[in-house]
Each structure stands twice: as C-alpha cells, then as structure tokens.
Amino acid sequence: MNVKKPVFSYIEFYEWMVQLVNNKQTSGEKQTENLIQFTELNLSRMKRLNKTTKLIPELENLVTGLKKPQVWYVITEAWCGDSAQNLPVIGEIATAGDKIELRIVLRDENPELIEKYHTNGSKSIPKLIAFSEKGVELFTWGPRPKPAHDLVLDWKENPAGRDFEALEKELHTWYAKDKTQTLQKEFLHLLSALKN
Template identity: 40%
Template sequence: MQHVDHAILKKSIGYQEYHALIEQLLSQSHYLSLKSIENDTHDTRLNLIRMERLDKTARMTAQTRLQIAVIHTPQIWLTLTEVWCCDAAQIVPTIQKMAALNDKIEHRLVFRDQHPELMDAFLTHGTRSIPLTIILEKKSLKVLGHWGPRPQELQAFVLDNLQDLNKIKDEQEHKTRTAEFLTKVQRWYAKDKTYSTQKEFLEVLKKA
C-alpha cells in the first residue's frame, strides 16, 4: 500500500480519545458481563493500568528527542490497535510520547478489526499482528514506512514460544504455560523501559 485512504483517517481517534474509550468500556456493565470477552475484559483493565503507568514514567532518550526535533515535513503516525492487546498497552503510549515531541507530528489510532483492508496491507509473517504504526506524509497520506508489532528481540522470543505452545495438547498445561509466557513478555517490557521501541522506530524514521 502506497497511500492510506482519507476515509480511514476520518474514522481515527487521538490518544486521549482512545484512553477515554477504554475507561468507558470498562464502566459499562454489559461489556463486563459478556462471557465471550471475559478474558479480553481482564486484559483491557490491566492494559489501562499499564498505559497510565507509562504515561507517567516513560522517558524519551536524548537521541529520540534530537531525531524527532528535526522533522520538518508534517506527518501522521497512524497506529492499528485494539484495547485488549497487551503489546499495544506497552507500545502505544511510547509512540504517543515520541509524537508529542514535535508539533508537526500527529498520532492517530484506528482499530484493527474495523479496518481489515488496511491491516492486510501490513501483515507480519502473514498475521494481523498489532500494534503497528504507519508513518504517513500528512498532505498526501503517502506511506513513508511502518513499524510493529513489537521490538525485534521480543518478537523472536514470542515466535519461538508460540511454536512451543502450539505443540501442547493438554488444555490445562497449555493454559498454565501461556500464563507463564505472557508474564515473561510483560517482564521484558518492564526491563527494557521502552528503549528498544524508541531505537527501532527511529531507524524506520531515518529511512522515511
């Protein structure tokens, strides 16, 4: 995909709207009571906590500040996400903080499941993996580059573990091992302190 349709941008929301939407969903009794999304509700609540923590504690590196400061052509960073996505809770606040360093950059968000045609243009190993941020020239909506769904080191860890998990036939063991795996992923993010996300996103920006 060389350009993003203006109609998609019209349906996008800002970071604060995204944050407010999560709070709204978690306050609605019918959303909380739907058994089909019980796990998603639990993840969404944890994600809100993670986002709020990063909003307060994530620090941008000197290199991040320097490189983003020299962007002179207006850009839109369009992030594909979903409120239940645990990786999005770690990545989206970081992208938002980076975008906020330069008033020529606007960070917008759209939901993956509402835009399959957009998601399918940016598959990761054939999968609709999120979050994924598309860098656009604001005037033309030309695609300059994209990054996601997670830092390379963590991505390799995730892919290796998913292969192992898919081989487990026992339901209870699969559940237990999955929980352990997800805990390790969150520990990786906590230890990394957003630095890998910043570094890799800057590399994409250089090429853009």
C-alpha cells in the same frame, strides 16, 4: 488512507479505554470476560507508562527537528497487551514535536486495512504505518519491538511446555526490564533513515 471511525488521538484513545473499563467492556463485538480483564490490565499499564515514559534525548531531538509533516496510523484494539506497552511511547514520540499527527484506528472496524499490513501472515497488532503528508508510505512498525517479537516467534515454534499465560508473563517481564528503550531506539532508527 480510507479508515472507518472512530479515529482517535492518543489522549482520546486513553480516555475511551477509561470509559470501557468503567463500563466493564472492551473494544469490538467479542465482549468476553478475558478480553474485558485484559482491557482493565492494559489501562493500568498505559497509566504507568504515561507517568514514566521519558524519551531518550537523541529521539526527542530528532522528532522536534522534523521538517516535513507525517501522519502515523496505529491499528490496535483495547484488549491488546502489546499495544498497552507500546502505544503510550508512540503517543509520546508523536507529541514531542509538531510534525507527527497520530491517528489510532481499530483493527476489527477496518479489516481491509489490516489485510494490507499482516505480520508473518497474521493480523498482529499494534501495527503502525507512517505516511508523508502526500500519502506516500514512509515506514511500518509493529507489532512489538524485535526482541519481544523474537520471543513470541520462538514460543510459537517451540512452546517447550509453556502455555499462552506463561508466554504473556515472559513477554511483559521483558517489557518491564526494557523500560521502552528498545522501542525508542527502533523509532530513532526508522526516523533517522528518512530524508527529512
């Protein structure tokens, strides 16, 4: 896959987020106060998930038993709230065994890449694309677990007086209650479906 730098591992991305927050910045050219605040909030979410994420045994066993190498690309940005909720878990999955190489790339640096992987016609992130070592696409995932995605789609179709801030609160409350379980089960299903 042809991507523009920077390309991060999960640890490198997290450390870069720390630098951005320390410098009161975000990723990309748009350095708005809102996006900078989202980045700071996202770092605290990631920090919490780095400490609390524990893989369900079935998923951990499946990942440690993988025989064939995979390369996972995650397209994201530092200000993305869904990324902060999901990327630490994806990082944990990727490092549970030795067959998954995780590469995190920035959406706005790679417009031609996100154009290939729209969700319902939009450039929603995070978006994960998994490849075999020979470059065959294995599966895609994103931008969020299905129940969370349904919540967003429902809001778009019928906001019922809820503004974006209300949606954000509802969405992140869902993430907090779910405790990464749905995301992990989705990856268990995706990886189980592969002929390994």
